[in-house]
Amino acid sequence: MNLLLEECRLADVKIQNRSTIKKIEKESSFTVTTDSETYATESLVIATGGLSMPTIGASGFGYEVAEQFGLKVLSRQPGLVPLTFSRDDLDDFSDLSGISADAEVSCNGQSFREAILFTHRGLSGPAILQISNYWQPGNEIVINLLPDIDLTETIKQWQEERPKMELKNLIGELLTRRRCSSVVGTVVPQQAC
16 A cells, blocks of 8 residues: 555555545546546556445445446346355255265256355355356356265165155265254255355
8 A cells, every 4th residue: 555655656646535426527637627627648557446345335336337338237146155045045055054065066067076064154165165156146156065976876776775765865875964954955046245
């Protein structure tokens, strides 16, 4: 930060705090109108952060200005974020909070094989954070908690060798009993945090 401030001082940059930009226009140069002054400049740099941290002042302002001047703006969505469960899913998965597992997580043709973490709000961990870049509301995320096992073949083998054993007990041999009691096939998060 000090380096940036020193460079600004050397370039005779005026730093204006606590000003609200009311309007930006461009003819031969940019004109920026604030609530207190109007500035003219040959170039304009906007650094507003992203939409994910409004509590620190980030907003969609930079995107709005880009769109105003005809720049192509891609749809905005959170990325590298944990995923939260719906209220119903929270009840089903609350006992798993704090458990991590190696898993393969897939969505929209992308897959990541890394750890996932069940949290008090939903899912996190490296695989979840990566897949969040490919997830859109309404998309399904498939989590394979047994990525090294062909479960169909394993179940067929169990049916032959142990036909009277309950499936949940057999799967419990592959997962801890705590995981087995709550984990059910596909997890579909309702929203990104």
